[in-house]
Amino acid sequence: MHPSLQSNQGIALYIHWPFCLAKCPYCDFNSHVTKTIPQDDYAKALLQELKTALALTHNRILTSIFFGGGTPSLMAPTTVQQLIECATKNLPVADQLEITLEANPTSVENQKLKDFQQAGVNRISLGIQSLNPVALKALGREHTVGQAIEALSLAKKLFHRVSFDLIYAREGQTLSQWETELDEALALANDHLSLYQLTIESGTLFAKQYQQGKLHLPDEITSSELLQMTDSVTNRHGLAAYEISNYAKPGSESKHNLAYWRYQDYIGIGPGAHGRVTIDHNLYATERYKNPQKWLISVQENGHALCHQELLSCMDKAYEMLLMGLRLTEGVKASLFEERCGIPILDAINVSMLTALIEEDYLLWDQTYLKTTAKGKIRLNAILEALLK
Ligand SMILES: C[S@@+](CC[C@H](N)C(=O)[O-])C[C@H]1O[C@@H](n2cnc3c(N)ncnc32)[C@H](O)[C@@H]1O
Ligand code: SF4
Structure with a gap:
């Protein structure tokens, strides 16, 4: 670590x-x-x-x-x-x-x-x-x-x-x-x-x-x-x-x-807990052993049961931030997206697909927030798949 x-x-x-x-x-x-x-x-x-x-x-x-x-x-x-x-x-x-x-x-x-x-x-x-x-x-x-x-x-x-x-x-x-x-x-x-x-x-x-x-x-x-x-x-x-x-x-x-949902940092401890932690300006995904017994032994031996720590790439972060943020009524704030992912939101997504999804009433975009409509909320996975480059 x-x-x-x-x-x-x-x-x-x-x-x-x-x-x-x-x-x-x-x-x-x-x-x-x-x-x-x-x-x-x-x-x-x-x-x-x-x-x-x-x-x-x-x-x-x-x-x-x-x-x-x-x-x-x-x-x-x-x-x-x-x-x-x-x-x-x-x-x-x-x-x-x-x-x-x-x-x-x-x-x-x-x-x-x-x-x-x-x-x-x-x-x-x-x-x-x-x-x-x-x-x-x-x-x-x-x-x-x-x-x-x-x-x-x-x-x-x-x-x-x-x-x-x-x-x-x-x-x-x-x-x-x-x-x-x-x-x-x-x-x-x-x-x-x-x-x-x-x-x-x-x-x-x-x-x-x-x-x-x-x-x-x-x-x-x-x-x-x-x-x-x-x-x-x-x-x-x-x-x-x-x-x-x-x-x-x-x-x-x-x-x-x-x-x-706003894709901020969190520490996760205990069996199977996930975390997203910024270290030296990089965002890491952390994961602990899921099996309680294995988790317990690992903590007893090593002081922690971290079994996976991965540096998240720009596109990993873009995917996760959209996945979480589009669940929110407020949507994803473009300025926070750029700060967190390192690229403007319009550079991370397929813009012609965005236009189509807006026309079909799945998404709303006002240059500040990208959000789902009521119709879009229930199709989130399909929207994300289409949206990401
Ligand atoms: C961590 S879980 C359970 C918390 C607590 N142990 C309980 O059962 O009340 C949090 C919530 O997820 C919801 N949940 C879990 N599995 C679900 C499923 N398959 N479909 C819909 N909701 C689910 C339940 O409402 C549950 O209270
Ligand atoms: S199995 Fe446990 S965690 Fe899952 S819903 Fe039932 S009580 Fe809650």
Whole structure:
């Protein structure tokens, strides 16, 4: 690894906790179920890996911390506290440092919310997934609707900033069923919601059932209608879509996730965590061992479990910045693109294709921002493929 770093940009920190109580049938995140979680070993190793990473980023301003998973609400609150203390003692900290923890709303974890707040967490993201008991069961969740609502009301008492996740475009779900569920969710919501369309990820139980014709998803037209309705209902309730799946009151957007989508630097530690870190004016992609046991041994032996570090080329960065930024309602800012990628945005893309995509109402370009239209948002991968030279 390179010894020094010359950048005063802010930096975000992602900490991955790889354990869950059960594996949900739709999920391909790096999450594992074990009889007993070796809490102490993982706590020590996460702290060690954090210290190693921070030694390379000492002059950066820490803008956010995100405990993701897996199920980080299964972590011991003291571990969360130690990690927060370690990061905030070793880096200068931005005003209103955002510290988010993803929590599952089972009763055991609900009892820990206060401890997480005392550990320094100031934003909670609850994985509610559905307010419909039948759907919750079909999604293989370990909690009930009642527990989810209880977790939410407790979280709202303890934290100013609370978000929750729902999964829609589920099998058989009609527009009017989703509208009712969404209205109910918005009545309960605080300042932020993440609303994901169910996607079939390879290697999951849902993928197997889908291939066997045992699971069906809404067709493309229905999905697009569901998305449009989601945007208009959330808007009616004062939450604006600021990213394809994320909705917030103005000013309550997730700073941490915005750092990813605006293609800013972030450190990623823990099994399988990715990072994007500027070192000596070069941007590196970093990756840690994905297998928790392999990750643990590597940290114990080497102080970190970095398994891949790659210098990103100008076109790598252009691709990634467009991939992330075109998800945002604000789009990609041309000046930031040039600063980050080293070339003007119009030099990185196929301009005649851009013209065609604008004419076909997939993209908007006003010389300052490049953004997707509603129609373009659901065709992002195809747009990128066409756009990049
Ligand atoms: C890191 S995951 C899970 C966090 C937490 N362990 C939980 O389950 O609540 C973050 C979110 O991604 C969403 N998600 C995961 N897999 C998905 C899929 N296949 N389709 C749509 N949304 C998905 C879920 O809403 C989930 O809460
Ligand atoms: S959705 Fe959450 S709880 Fe379920 S397996 Fe994935 S990370 Fe674990």
